[in-house]
Amino acid sequence: MLLAGCAALRWRPRGPLVPVDPPALEDDLDLASLRTALERNRPAAARSAGERLLAILTATTDPRARRDAVADAFRVMRVRDPVLLTAYYEPELTARLAADDTFRHPLYARPPDLVDVDPRELDRDCRCRRAAGRLAGGRLTPYPTRGEIDAGALAGRGLELAWAADPIDVFVLHVQGSGLLRLEDGRLLGIRYAGTNGRPFRSIVHALAARGLVPEGRGTMPEIRRALASLAPEEQAAVLATDERYTFFRLADGGAVGSLGAELTPGRSIATDPQLVPPGTVAYLASPSARRFVVSQDTGAAIRGAHADLFLGPGADAEARAGRMRERGGLYLLTPR
Numbered sequence: 001m002l003l004a005g006c007a008a009l010r011w012r013p014r015g016p017l018v019p020v021d022p023p024a025l026e027d028d029l030d031l032a033s034l035r036t037a038l039e040r041n042r043p044a045a046a047r048s049a050g051e052r053l054l055a056i057l058t059a060t061t062d063p064r065a066r067r068d069a070v071a072d073a074f075r076v077m078r079v080r081d082p083v084l085l086t087a088y089y090e091p092e093l094t095a096r097l098a099a100d101d102t103f104r105h106p107l108y109a110r111p112p113d114l115v116d117v118d119p120r121e122l123d124r125d126c127r128c129r130r131a132a133g134r135l136a137g138g139r140l141t142p143y144p145t146r147g148e149i150d151a152g153a154l155a156g157r158g159l160e161l162a163w164a165a166d167p168i169d170v171f172v173l174h175v176q177g178s179g180l181l182r183l184e185d186g187r188l189l190g191i192r193y194a195g196t197n198g199r200p201f202r203s204i205v206h207a208l209a210a211r212g213l214v215p216e217g218r219g220t221m222p223e224i225r226r227a228l229a230s231l232a233p234e235e236q237a238a239v240l241a242t243d244e245r246y247t248f249f250r251l252a253d254g255g256a257v258g259s260l261g262a263e264l265t266p267g268r269s270i271a272t273d274p275q276l277v278p279p280g281t282v283a284y285l286a287s288p289s290a291r292r293f294v295v296s297q298d299t300g301a302a303i304r305g306a307h308a309d310l311f312l313g314p315g316a317d318a319e320a321r322a323g324r325m326r327e328r329g330g331l332y333l334l335t336p337r
Helices: 031-039 044-059 063-073 146-150 167-176 205-210 221-229 233-240 316-324
Strands: 002-005 017-019 074-079 083-090 092-096 105-108 115-117 131-136 139-141 160-164 179-182 188-196 247-251 269-271 282-286 291-298 307-314 327-329 331-336
Touching: 031 044, 031 291, 044 063, 044 282, 044 291, 044 331, 063 074, 083 167, 083 316, 092 167, 105 167, 105 247, 146 233, 160 167, 160 188, 160 247, 167 221, 167 233, 167 247, 205 221, 205 233, 221 233, 221 316, 282 307, 282 331, 291 307, 307 316
Parallel strands: 002 331, 083 307, 092 179, 269 291
Antiparallel strands: 002 282, 017 074, 074 331, 083 327, 092 160, 105 160, 115 131, 131 139, 179 188, 188 247, 269 307, 282 291
């Protein structure tokens, strides 16, 4: 089950929430990593609630004593529906800073004409989601789709940050939102999320299932990679184009950064739906594979409703573990008393 401790934020719960008592609060990771995640948390009020939680966890290691102390310090609300727990990671791909016959698939920087709009800036009660596009005639119009961009819609504008050899690697980087580039001289460069074209996310699993390559309704990342690799280039491009959403990047040092602008902590940071879980929420995760405190520091196009996505960090091992994680739990939100 997932116990979310809302930071000291003034917010009105959105979604089907019910008051409950917290479970016994074990933690299968070291306290230092949680401290790191909480210190990186935003806004500042969220860090204040994190300090209150750390004081409780430092005072006792007994799960039931922690439960009682948390119940005294916070009002607990649980998401009524079971929470789907998945995981994401930071992929590493071989890349070059200049194109050649092999490395010819671009990774694009954010275009200067891309505009983000948050309707809630104008109306706090609006349940609308953020939108992106470009201005034309004083109106926000859709940005080119993945298929259009892959076909050259942005070519020649000097937006190329780097070049990859494998379009599947590029697509995986788009889905994960952040990664590492390994250059020819062995250097690693961080490549970080800088926005999307605003088009809706659509899982390519549907297109692969229609071709009999993966089961309908689900597919792990290793399965998706193998299915894509089995297709001819033209068919592969057609499948990728069914997901119209396209991600733009920036080069940066340091670790992966979530939607709050805070660096993510492997095993401690989660992505959630901001219409259900306030950004900066501290959470307790109790699932078949993990029992630990985590912090909501990211969002994602595929993360809607009762769904939490656990960040596992960089590398092949993280990719393998992320591909296997799909389980149910619960989500509990906390507001300080």
